[in-house]
Every structure is written in structure tokens, then in C-alpha cells.
Amino acid sequence: MSASANTRRRPADPALWTLVVAAVLLVSLVTAGFMTGAAVEIVEALTWLLFAWLCRQVIRSPGADPDVRAFWRTLGLAGLLFIPAELLTIVSYAGGEAGRWLFLAAMLFIVASVTALGWAMIAFPLRAPRSERLRLSLDVATVMCALVMLVWILWLPAGSPRADPPQFVVTLLASATALVGLTAGVKLLLSGFAPFTMAAGLPLAAAAIVGSWSLFNLFNLSSEDARFVSGAQVTTAFLYAIAARVQLLRMGGRPSGLTAHKRRSYSRLPYLAIVSANIMLLAVLWHEGFTARGWGMVIGSAVITGLVIWRQHLAFADNALLTERIKAGMRDMNQQKRRFRSLVQHASDLTLLVDRDRAVRYASPALIPLLGVDPRQAVGRQLQEVLRADDPAAAERLTAEATSHRDGARMQLPAHHTDGTQRWLEALATNRLADDSVSGFIINIRDVTEARVLEDELRHEATHDRLTGLLNRSLLEDFARNRAAVPQGAGRGVLMLDLDGFKAVNDTLGHQVGDALLVTVAERLRGSVRPTDIVGRLGGDEFVVLLTDTAERCAVAAAERILTALAEPVMIDGHRVSPQASIGVAIGADDQLDVLLHAADTAMYEAKRDPAGGHVRVAGNHAGYHAAASGSAAEPA
Template identity: 35%
Template sequence: MPPARSTTLPRAAATDPVLLALAGTVLAAVGWLLAGPGGVETHVLVRAWLGPPLNLVLVAGALRLANRPGRAAADRRFWRALAGTGVLLLIGQLGRLATALRHPDAAAVATGRFQTVFVLAGVAVLAAAVVTHPRPPAPGRARVRYLLDTTAVVTAAVVAIWFMTDRSAAYGAGAGAALAAVVIGAALTFAVTRLIAGGHSPISSVAAAPIVAAAVLQCLQGAVLPAATSWRIPLALQVAAVALISAGPRLQELGERVTASRPPRRPRSYSVLPYAMLGLVFALLPAVLPAGLSRTALVALGGLLVITAIVVSRQLITFAENESLVRRSEAGLRTLRRQEERVRLLLEYSTDITSLIDHTGAMTYLTPATRMLGYEPGELLGVRVLTLIHPDDLPAILPDLQRLMAAPGSTYTYQARYRHGAGGWRWLEVTSRNLTHEPSVGAVVSNARDVTDSRELQDRLRHEATHDALTGLANRVLFGRRLAAALAGGVALLHIDLDGFKPINDTYGHHAGDAVLVRVAERLSAALPAGAVAARLGGDEFAALLPGADAAAAARVAEEFRAALAEPVEVDGHRLTIGASIGAVTGAGTDPEALLRRADEAMYRSKHAAARR
């Protein structure tokens, strides 16, 4: 079962039943081999019986990793090769067990020829897998770093192998053991260089560490320890080495589970491999220095070691600080990119048009919302915004727009009609702010939203409030305003009352009466000169306002209207005739109500005169 999201690899390893069983068994065995009762025969048999099960753990773990779904083909080949190495080691362990069962004596403490052959074969299989494992291409500097790391590892390995072979000869170790140590050391050097320094490894450093430690222990017990060393130590080192290499695949599996539950971590930008190799070479110095060095030489050598350790430590601290700065910078860049992406999406899907306008009035940036005006954003780049505004709206807003362009930091909000790409006009409410003084902007920023529907609704409501719903003429309220506005310059006023309208309503119905009223309104509007205002005051009462006209002009309009009414009105196949009583007055001043009363009185005098005739 995968570990929880907050699980770390050390915590997962400390609670893993496989690793716990492996560690418990090996610790008990090593402790007993080092200090337990019994002679060499019993200890040799215990070591021989422990080898095959531990190798089976290695084979099973490597095969589980090789068969894990989603793993790359090259990584599968590596883990199958490691499983093959485990099988060869298992065969060698079984041969050792057979030998120990026949001759459980001190000669069985050392690694025999049969087991050595299969160990070397297993190392060859692993080396072949490393050779064929692909390495991703790297740029020039990465190749230089790779070569430098490789040189450091190879140099340290040559020194260490030379040291081991030299000690092997000095302590009287067998030639086979020395050869095995040299081959294992060389293979280890190659594997570390090819996989870890190469930049792409199928095995993590945590899983590789116990395998490397197992190889080192094998070298120690096979080529470095003096021949006179107690048989207890080699046996304990052999069991520890086999257990360590068997734990590697399990640590890899746990590490992959923990990594899968966490976001990927950025690889380190520096390598500690050259410094580790430096430490390895320095660690060998005390063992290879000749006896009898002077105190001064020893002090100088000690100082060299201390200063080197300080320099390396300072260098690693600097690397770690730089790495931390780089990660913080990358985190800041990721945050900035997320913010930029958020702003981009907000602008892209906003229904408001955001634009930048330079000092010439040309648009240099527009959001995709310009499509609501029938344009793609690129179509309007370089277009002066004034060319899109309706000519009737431009005079009212142009002075304020000019003041906005001349005053950095100022803001101006207005409504105007803008040309639609498919023809027609759309009302936009625009808020513009002059940010030409801001270096990061250097333009006037405008945000515009389409208010056509609300503007048309307002205009419709305003029209309905000031116009007659049936005829479309001005109502009494609007007519009174226009009269009051024009009265100071002198006006002529016609007050009209229809004759014979009530019988039409009573005989043919209100719909016929409404049709007659509409025709009367049309004929009244047609009879008026430009600048005059026609109104329906209510019922069958109409009025006409003639600004600046005299009595003669009013009489001519009245006669023209009467002539127009003489033509019958056709409604539902009926030819209906209607007349009108018209009162005409002229006047000037500031009292519109008084003029309306005079026109009303004149209309009634006309009606009574017609009735007497």
C-alpha cells in the first residue's frame, strides 16, 4: 500500500516490514558471528545458510521493479540485469553452501573459486547493463562537468584499487581475492561514473548507496584485511555485504512510492562527487605514509588536511546557498508566471474591452473582447480611437478627451456610440486613465463595456415618459417643456380638437378610433414646418408649436392641416371623415400656461362658430 502523502523515505523505510525483517535477521546474525558462542564450523554454516535467502530478496525486489507498470524500457532492462546478477550471486551462494556442508572448516571462511567466478559474472552482467543504458544528450558545459566528474572518480578509484592490491600483497591475501577486489572496484567506479555522473540513472542514490557499501565491504574482507584476521570478521562482513545489496531494490521501490505522492523535486545543480573522491584519497593518506616522518611534516600534512576540509566545506555551503537562491528565484518566477497567466485569462475572457492608446490616439493593445464590436484585436492596432466614434457624439466629448491626453494621471468616463465592424453602432461606456507617466505602461488605459441595451432601454423609457404611446407625438409634459423653452423668442400655438370623433368610436369601436387618431397625427406632422412640435394633449385634442411664427404663418398651417383632414380615413374598409376645430394664437413671454389657455379659448370659439353655421 502506498505511503501517505506526508510520508518521507526514512519514515517509510523505518516502518517497512521487508526492511525490518531483513535488518533484524542480519543484525542478529552479524552480532552472533562477531561475539556469539560456537566454533568456526558452526559460524561457517550459519554464513552459508544465510546467503541464498538474502540473494532471493535481491532477485525478487529487482524483478518487482522491472515489472512495475509505466517504467521506461531502458530502466526495465537495468532492473532485469540486476535480477540476473542476483541469480548468478545466488548460484555462487548455493555452491558455497554445498562446500560448507561438506567441509565446515576454516578454509570455508574465504570466498571460494566457484563463488568468485559467479560473482565476477554477475558484475559483468551489471556492467553490460550500465554500458547499454542510454544517456541523454547534454550541452557543452554539461559534457565538461561530466568529464571532470569522471576524471575525479577514475583517479580516486585507481588510487583506492592500487591501495587494496598493495595491501593484499602485503597481508598475504590470495591472488583470487585480490583480483575480485580489483574487478569489483573497477565495476563500481564505472557504474558510479556512467549512471550518477551521467545525469540519468535508473536507480536513485539512496538505493545505490547500500549496493556501493556492499562492494566496499566485499573489497575490505577480500583484499584488505590481513590474512591473520579472526575468521569472525570476514564472515560478518560477508553477511553484511549480501544484506546491503539485497536492500537496494526495496529502498528504490519505497523511494518511488514516496516520490509519486509528492510534487517532483528540482535536481541539485551541483555535484558532490568530486569532493567525495577527494575525501577518499585523503582518507588513504595516513595508511600509506612511510614511518618515521618528522613532526614538522606531520603538522604540515595535518594543516593541509584541515585547510582542504575547510575549503571544501565553504564551497559546499556556497553551493547550497546558491541552490537555495536559485530555487527561490524559480519559485518567484513560477508565481509571476501564474499571476501573468491569471491576468491573461482574465483579460481574454473578460467582456470588457481593455486597450492601450499612445500619445497620438492610436491603439497599441486590445483584449479579445473587441470581437463584440465585430473586430479581431489585431485589426484595430494603429487605428485612432476617434475614427470609431459616432460623428454626432464626438463634439460633446472631444474637449474632455483632449484634456485627458494632456494631463497624466487624469481620468475621464463617457458614453458614446462606436462603429461596429459589421455596420451599425454600439453604445460603449468608457473609463480612461492617463498612465503615460508610468514607465511600465506609457499609455492611456481604457476599459470599455457595451451599454447598448441599457442605453436603448433608458432612451425608450425616456421616450415613453415624454411621448404619446399611440401616436408617437409629444405628450402634454414634453409639449409644455418645449413651449416654455421657445416662448421667450415668440411662438405661434395651435390648439386642435377633432369634430365628429365620438360617433366614430361609438359606431365602429375604439380600435377604429385609435386608427383615426394615428392618421390625424401623421397628417398633422406632415403639415408642420421644420422645427415645429406636434403633440397629443389627450383624447382627441392635439396641439402644434411653431417657434418664431406669426399669426399669418399659423393660419397657413391650420388651413393646410384642415385640407389634409378633408381626405377620408380608411379603416377596415370604411371611409371615415373627420373635421377639426383649431384655435391659433401667438405670443411671447414667460407664462406658457397663459398662452395655452388663450389657445384653448380660441379653439372653443372656432368650434362654436362652426356649430352656428
């Protein structure tokens, strides 16, 4: 739905406009004197009947709040009570003793109707927390007491009750009607809640004011001006009907039918009522003394004083309770602050607060044992400088990732202690730039050196031979798979080597000598090849050498160097051992190590079958090479 559709004015309601037009027309006829007597009472009775029916429509509206239903139900009852009052008034026009009693009966129905209206205004609840409900009720009572004092002054303009009983009754009713409307307004102002919409509240307030005026002047005006009282009574009935129709229409967009807005924490209205009550008391006593009206003002002032004392007692009790809660909260906060400070000060993990420019604003004492840096000297320095990380861009990447990830960024980085030792740090950075109390990055750092060393050791043990330290078969395969393709015209060579007579060494000299021999062979293998070549142990006395960027001639030369190096005798536990080996050579551009290993293994066993030993055989080449024991030369066999 577009914005223009949302702001489009609601179409006029025909029923509402009919009520307004009928009210203007009939009130004009009554005040002009064209409609009098029974006709006016019939119009009022029909209007009150219409009002009761509209109240029923409001009650049956879907989604109506229970308090709204109760309020309009009571208003509808008040409207129904006005109907017999109007009918009895019509009959009383016949005059005589019967007419007088009928008029008194009509007044009783009016009293009942006004009572119902008052109950509707007074009974709707103050929607406030239970802890505030009593204070709010006292505030409402204070304001209403001041209003009652004002009505008391208006009701007894001569200082004492009038001798005319009818005027006494209607004046009392007028005063009660005025208080009914004022009660609803005061409760709305103080509590922020009413069981009617604001649009319906305006005609309701106007009806209470006009109705009060008509009752107050029922016997005050001359017979020539009585038409204005009748017009006011018709106006009152139509205003109530209009209010009910407006309430029903507004409930189409607000099904609950409530008016509810945020209540202020305090209101000046009760204090204004107290000041007004005291002014009225002084004025009446100054001019009249202790008349009936004066004594009424004294009693009203005493009631207001009692209400104020009660209200202040509650305020003092609340303030005392609030003070105790604040003190308890401060104690808890100080205790938590000390606990937090102790946790930070004695924590083994480092806590840093870094601004958006990566300058350190706070460093916990854990910085000293972690990196040997004084936390006070770290303040104002760049994060990279404080961490002493090997990677110059590590701090920048850490904060950048913390900015782009809501849950923060985690990173491990190598750093150096001031004593020169290397440390592995795990940093967790959280972006709190938007938090005004932080305005920076919170970085928690812990030392994971031991865990990282253990991880490296486990990884090394999983990929290297434990005895010789050479690569094992799994790492050789991974290494071969992950290496880049060899250059054009170059090849990859695999040398498969098996020691000759190694079982005899183990059986005659013991496994300790055999293990030492394997370690010696591994060292001589590493020393016989290029740094870019890879040496590994497949198991037992089998070794493999991966040659990169090589050709057959170069691979054979490398094998000859190995045989020459191995032929050098070695003393192990007092035993002179001269190791010999057979080597198979495979050359190819295929990056599948298994193919070359199989070819080199086949060639090695062909060389091993030579009784002379110390032979090199190339896969696919039946010619063999023999290296002299002295290692001075190699010649075709």
C-alpha cells in the first residue's frame, strides 16, 4: 500500500452526518420555540434509545477490550434510564397532584441515570503497575476533592442551601453530572488510560458540560428562556449518541477501543488542586466565615490534607526503599567492579583495548609474563609493536576481520618475548566501536605455545619416521601430489634403496646396532642429494629418494654417490660395519608416485639379485651399473 493510500482521508459516515444534521435541526427548532412540551421529550426519548442501541453495537464490536465493553455497557444503561424519565415527564404535563408525583418519579430515574454515568466514569480501572496504583488513586482523589469543593461553592451561592427542594435536587444533579465528566478527564490525564478513543471523548466531555448546565438552570431561567434548557437537554442526548457512533467508527482501525499513552512519572495536577483548594478555603472564610459553605470548605480542605499526608507518606516510604535499593545496587556494583578488576588483573590471558587506529588504550598485567612488556609502556603504542608479531600485517588483518565479522575474529600468530624466545599467541578480537562505553576493539590473547609445539610434534610424528627423522610414505605421497608439474623436458626421478645384508647385522650384532646403522644411512642419504630432493624411509631397511627436475643420467649419478657414501665403514658399539645397498631408478614425468615407486622397486630387486651387490639398475633398462667399494668410479657391469 502506498503512502498516499495510508494518508487518504476516511470517507464520511452517512449515519454520523445524519446524527449531526438532525441534532442541529432539532436543537434549532427547540431553541427557536417551534418545538415544545411533549414533542421535545419524545425527541429526547428516541435519541436516548438510539444512544443505547449504538452502545450495544460498540459492546459487540470484535476485539473490544473488556474495560471498553464494561464502560459502554454502563453508559447504555444510563441512556435507557433516561427514557422512562422522559416519558414520565410527558405524562406529568397533565398537572395536578398526580403530575407532581410523576415528575418526582421522573427525577428519580434521572438520578439513577446520572448515578450510572458516574459509576461508568469512576469504575474504569487505572491501568498502572500494582506498586503505583495506590499513589495514582490518591492523586485522582486529591484532584476530585478540589473539584468537589469548587462544585460546593457553585451549589451554595448564598452560603447556605436553598429552601426550594426542586432546585436543591436539580442543582445537586447538575453538580454530580459535572463531576462525572471531570472524573473521566482527571483519570485520563493522570493514568494515560481511558475506555474510549480521544475522538469519542470530546463529545462525551461536551455532553457532560451541556447536561450539567441544563440541570443547573432547570429552575433558574424564566419561562421565556426555558427553551434554551430544553435545547441543551436535546443537545446532551445527541452528543452522547454522536460519541457512541464515533467510538464505533474508530474501533474499525483500533479494535480495542482504548486510549492509552505513556504515563508521566509525575504530574503537577494534584499540586495545582491543593493550591486551588486552599485559595478557595481562604476566600470563603474571608467573605462568609463559618457558614454551611464555609464548613464544607473546611471539611474538604481537611480531606485534601489527609490525602496529601498519605501520599507523602507513600512517597517517603518509596524514597527510603529506593535509597536502600540504590545503596544495595552500588554495593553490588562496587563488588562486581572489584571482582572484575581482580579477574582482569590476575588472569593469565591478556586483555587489550585498541582504538580504531590500532593504538593500545589499555593492557592488562598479563602482558608482562606473556611478552615481557610493561602494560603502562604499552599504552599509546601500536598493536603490532606491542605484540611483537613476526607478521607485520597481522594486527591489521585481525582488526579488519573483527570489523567484518559480527562474532569477532580469531587468529593465531607467532610473536617474540623480550627474552628472545618465540611464542604462539591466539587472539580473539571483538569490534565494539559502536559502543560508546568502549569505542574500540577488545582483544583477548592467550599463550598457546605449548599446544602449538605439541601439535607440531604430533604432526611431525605422523609424517616422519620416528627413528631416522625422514619423511614417511604418507607424507611422500602428499608431497608428490601437491608439487607443481615438472618443467618441459625435465623429469622426476625415484630412487628405491634396500640395504644388503641388513638382516644379518640385526641377527648377529643386535637391533641396537641395526637401528644405529639405519640412522647413519639416513644421514648419508641426506648428504648425498641436493637440498631440493626428498629423502624418505618406507619401512625396515627400505629408503626412497625423490629427485626433482632430473634426467636418467643425473639420477644414476645420484645413485652412484649414494652407494659410494654408504660404502664408507662406520664403527657402531665397537663393531666395524660397511653397509651396502641395491638401488632401483625410475624416471618419468608422471606425477603419480605409485607408478614410479613400483617401477623403481622392480628395478631395485633386479639389482639385488646380482650376487656382487652394490648395483644400480634403471627401470626398463637391462644394463646395470656397479659402484666400486672405494667409490672412486662406477663402470658398466
